[in-house]
Amino acid sequence: MRLPGLPGTPQNILIIAKNEGWNARRKAKGKGHEYALTSLPATAQDAIRARAAQQLVATLSASRAVSRDREPILREQSASQLSLSLTSQQQTVEAARTGVLTAIERLMAGCGLSKERAMQHLLASVQTGEADALTAAMLRRAADERGRKSDTGLPSIRTLKRWFAAREAAALAPKIRHADFALPWWARDFLGYWQQPQKPSVELAHRLFVQDQQARMADTEIERVLPSVHAVRRFLKKLGTVSREAGRLEARELKRLQPFVRRDFADLLPNDVWSADGHCFDAEVQHPLTGRPFRPEITSIIDIATRRVVGWSIDLAESGLAVLDALRMAVGQAGTPAIFYVDNGSGYVNALMKDEGTGLMGRLGISMTHSVAYNSQARGVIERLHQTLWINAAKMLPSYMGADMDRQARQSQFKLTRSAIKHGGRLPMIAWDDFLSFARDRVAEYNTRPHVSLKKRSPDAVWSDFELHGWQAQCEDAGTLDALFRPRVERTALRGEVRLFNNVYFSAALAELHGETVQVAYDIHAAERVWVYLPDGRFVCHADWNANSAAYFPQPVVEQKRDARADAALRRLDEKREAVEFERTGRPALSVVTEPTVPGISGRDIAGAFERLAPMDVPTATEPTLRVVGDIEPMGFQVPGTPQLRYRQWLALSDLAEAGEMLTDRETRWLASYARSHEFSVMQKKQADACEASA
Numbered sequence: 001m002r003l004p005g006l007p008g009t010p011q012n013i014l015i016i017a018k019n020e021g022w023n024a025r026r027k028a029k030g031k032g033h034e035y036a037l038t039s040l041p042a043t044a045q046d047a048i049r050a051r052a053a054q055q056l057v058a059t060l061s062a063s064r065a066v067s068r069d070r071e072p073i074l075r076e077q078s079a080s081q082l083s084l085s086l087t088s089q090q091q092t093v094e095a096a097r098t099g100v101l102t103a104i105e106r107l108m109a110g111c112g113l114s115k116e117r118a119m120q121h122l123l124a125s126v127q128t129g130e131a132d133a134l135t136a137a138m139l140r141r142a143a144d145e146r147g148r149k150s151d152t153g154l155p156s157i158r159t160l161k162r163w164f165a166a167r168e169a170a171a172l173a174p175k176i177r178h179a180d181f182a183l184p185w186w187a188r189d190f191l192g193y194w195q196q197p198q199k200p201s202v203e204l205a206h207r208l209f210v211q212d213q214q215a216r217m218a219d220t221e222i223e224r225v226l227p228s229v230h231a232v233r234r235f236l237k238k239l240g241t242v243s244r245e246a247g248r249l250e251a252r253e254l255k256r257l258q259p260f261v262r263r264d265f266a267d268l269l270p271n272d273v274w275s276a277d278g279h280c281f282d283a284e285v286q287h288p289l290t291g292r293p294f295r296p297e298i299t300s301i302i303d304i305a306t307r308r309v310v311g312w313s314i315d316l317a318e319s320g321l322a323v324l325d326a327l328r329m330a331v332g333q334a335g336t337p338a339i340f341y342v343d344n345g346s347g348y349v350n351a352l353m354k355d356e357g358t359g360l361m362g363r364l365g366i367s368m369t370h371s372v373a374y375n376s377q378a379r380g381v382i383e384r385l386h387q388t389l390w391i392n393a394a395k396m397l398p399s400y401m402g403a404d405m406d407r408q409a410r411q412s413q414f415k416l417t418r419s420a421i422k423h424g425g426r427l428p429m430i431a432w433d434d435f436l437s438f439a440r441d442r443v444a445e446y447n448t449r450p451h452v453s454l455k456k457r458s459p460d461a462v463w464s465d466f467e468l469h470g471w472q473a474q475c476e477d478a479g480t481l482d483a484l485f486r487p488r489v490e491r492t493a494l495r496g497e498v499r500l501f502n503n504v505y506f507s508a509a510l511a512e513l514h515g516e517t518v519q520v521a522y523d524i525h526a527a528e529r530v531w532v533y534l535p536d537g538r539f540v541c542h543a544d545w546n547a548n549s550a551a552y553f554p555q556p557v558v559e560q561k562r563d564a565r566a567d568a569a570l571r572r573l574d575e576k577r578e579a580v581e582f583e584r585t586g587r588p589a590l591s592v593v594t595e596p597t598v599p600g601i602s603g604r605d606i607a608g609a610f611e612r613l614a615p616m617d618v619p620t621a622t623e624p625t626l627r628v629v630g631d632i633e634p635m636g637f638q639v640p641g642t643p644q645l646r647y648r649q650w651l652a653l654s655d656l657a658e659a660g661e662m663l664t665d666r667e668t669r670w671l672a673s674y675a676r677s678h679e680f681s682v683m684q685k686k687q688a689d690a691c692e693a694s695a
Contacts, residue, residue: 005043086173094173096142097163103135104160119160127152144174186227187235189213194236195247206232268305270466271473274330274337275382276301276323278345282394282402284417288432293399293417298439299326302385303334304341306466307451308459309389309443310334314436323348324360331364335473340368341379393442399429486521486531493518498532498543505530505543513540574676581673637666647683650674 007013017024022039026032037045086094100122107118125131126139142163143155155163166172186209193205193212200208206229217223227235236244242257249257265273276299284293299322301311311330315322330337340361342348348368361368371379394400399417401410417429430438450456491498493513497506498520510518510532518540521531532540640646653671657663663671674680 001048003040003044003047005041087176090173090176093142096138097172098167099138100135100142100160101163101167103138115164116157119157123152123154123157126154184227184231184235185224186213190227190232190235191247195245197248197250199248202233202236203229265304269471270303270305270308270463271335271337273304273339273341274301274310275304275341275379276326276348277343277379277382277386278322279386279390282391282400283397284399284401284429285397285435286429286431293429295401296435297322298390299323300382300385300389301326301330302382303337303459303463304381306459306462307381307454308334308447308463309385312439312443314439327360331476332478335475336364337366340366342368342370343379344370389442389446393439397430397438488519488521488533490517490535491520492516493532498530500530503545505545507532507541507543509541510543577673578677581670637664637670639670643679643683646674647680647687650680 002008007016016022017035017039020039023036024033024039027034037048040048104115104118104122107113107121108115111118111121113121122131122135122139126136139154143153144159163172189212190205190209193200193209194202196205210226213224213226242254245257246254278297278299281296281298284295286292287294296314299313299315300309302308303310310333311326311328313322313326313329315325348370360366391402394402399413401413447459450458454462489500491500493510493516495514496508496510497504498510498518499505500520500522505520517535519533519535519537520543521533528545530543532543534540640649650671653663653667657671
């Protein structure tokens with residue numbers, strides 16, 4: 001540290017510390033000792049405190065360390081690093097001065113004049129009007145706008161001599177004013193308040209910065225002149241765009257301002273790379289089952305080399321089956337691709353696609369490549385397809401619900417459709433079958449329309465050009481495609497049966513494979529039959545739906561997925577209903593623990609203590625049943641405050657309802673909603689466990 005009053009070597013410091021008896025202790029890590037500050041000489045203590053004060057002022061708070069660690073880059077700094085050429089004005093003045101000096105040298109060579117006489121003659125001829133217009137214009141344009149102006153508006157002899165010297169130094173262009181490259185001392189501190197994801201205004205960030213600095217100066221007794229809000233605004237204008245927005249924008253949004261790499265597809269052939277993505281259609285159509293308005297999910301597959309839409313699928317929701325249908329169409333019409341470039345969505349990252357033994361990619365010999373997460377710019381071709389094809393198609397329908405739709409018009413359309421559902425009437429939107437035809441026409445129109453990226457040629461025309469030059473797609477026959485696009489899952493054969501999605505399939509050929517693992521292929525649209533393969537891919541037999549099935553009729557996978565979506569929607573409705581009931585009664589969904597925490601007891605110990613409690617008392621047939629737990633009911637029916645009391649209340653009301661007694665509307669609604677709650681299921685299970693334990 002080279003403190004005043006102390007020697008510069010460790011050995012001499014140890015000698016002084018021993019002689020003066022400094023308070024010391026061993027270091028927590030490593031060898032050596034640490035000395036108390038108060039044991040050092042006074043001059044050394046003052047120096048350490050002064051350095052600590054300076055470091056405290058310059059040190060950034062931990063909450064803003066990330067923003068302040070960034071090195072701000074000024075616009076002029078960035079321009080200088082790029083070694084940009086002169087401005088237009090500098091180039092014009094430099095050319096004019098070069099022309100003036102050339103005219104002087106021409107006089108010297110043609111008339112035998114000295115440099116001094118040639119300069120005097122040139123200035124005099126311009127003043128008297130004898131010089132040509134071009135020379136006069138160059139002389140006036142070459143004059144420096146800075147400094148004191150002459151009466152004639154022409155440069156002096158001395159100025160002309162300076163121009164000759166500047167030409168020798170290759171600095172004939174005039175200087176221009178540059179912004180100060182030096183960062184002010186407060187720059188990083190202020191950016192710690194400005195570069196926040198909350199995006200504070202300049203006034204708010206400046207106010208917080210000033211308050212913090214004033215508090216620091218009060219603690220350290222070091223005063224500095226703080227910048228005004230106008231100085232801060234001028235500083236922000238000097239910053240480069242990316243450097244200014246860093247911290248206010250996270251990495252994903254900041255990519256929109258940073259350079260990127262354009263991918264060249266000139267060397268690609270058709271079916272080299274396919275890209276796929278799902279898109280929620282921006283217009284409402286009639287649901288094929290319920291007739292209600294909804295927005296379908298569209299999966300599109302595009303060939304990168306030709307920009308041709310080779311496959312597409314429309315489903316009720318995004319899923320792996322929608323991707324499978326789109327891929328089935330693409331491979332059947334265009335052939336098999338080499339690379340399938342997709343994102344990390346659940347429709348692509350699943351066993352249906354990627355499993356080594358049963359996945360579709362392995363059986364077709366396709367290499368699936370995923371883009372970096374949250375980097376949609378890498379798949380710009382398919383992202384642009386959504387805008388060009390599907391968003392423009394949605395705008396052709398009156399039920400368009402996109403973000404750029406007029407709010408009042410969108411609200412009117414929404415009210416119109418919901419009123420037709422509630423009160424009857426015709427829905428002003430396209431039917432499902434018509435929508436399928438509409439989508440098919442839009443895809444055909446897209447493939448025949450010229451593209452800028454294809455040099456004004458259409459995708460179909462580019463595809464045909466490749467075929468005319470000898471390229472052929474790798475296609476499979478219909479039977480092979482049907483077999484390939486049947487999803488496969490691994491199951492265990494038991495007594496000639498295999499179970500799949502709650503359905504049981506039987507074949508006598510499976511009797512000898514009892515207990516062995518087999519691969520079961522199924523059709524997503526039909527459930528009457530499955531195809532059984534050995535793990536090495538050899539076909540065994542067909543297995544047909546059997547009467548031992550759990551359902552009266554076999555249920556296809558598509559219908560099972562539909563039922564699962566319906567169940568999930570009903571669960572969400574139950575949760576919303578329960579939240580409304582909680583809001584009606586004014587009771588919080590989570591109770592607040594007011595008892596003090598016991599030191600040394602963990603949450604697991606508390607949970608175990610609750611499990612060891614005796615089972616709750618359950619009203620028997622001999623006990624009187626009460627409509628409300630409590631002695632009086634001043635405000636009508638009230639929901640009890642604990643789970644045990646609520647469960648007892650439900651049992652009491654249920655017994656009253658079974659006995660034929662009339663319940664109030666509020667009691668009836670709560671009786672139905674509580675029976676669907678998660679708490680009721682837990683309490684009912686606890687009651688059953690308690691009864692088994694007592695038995």
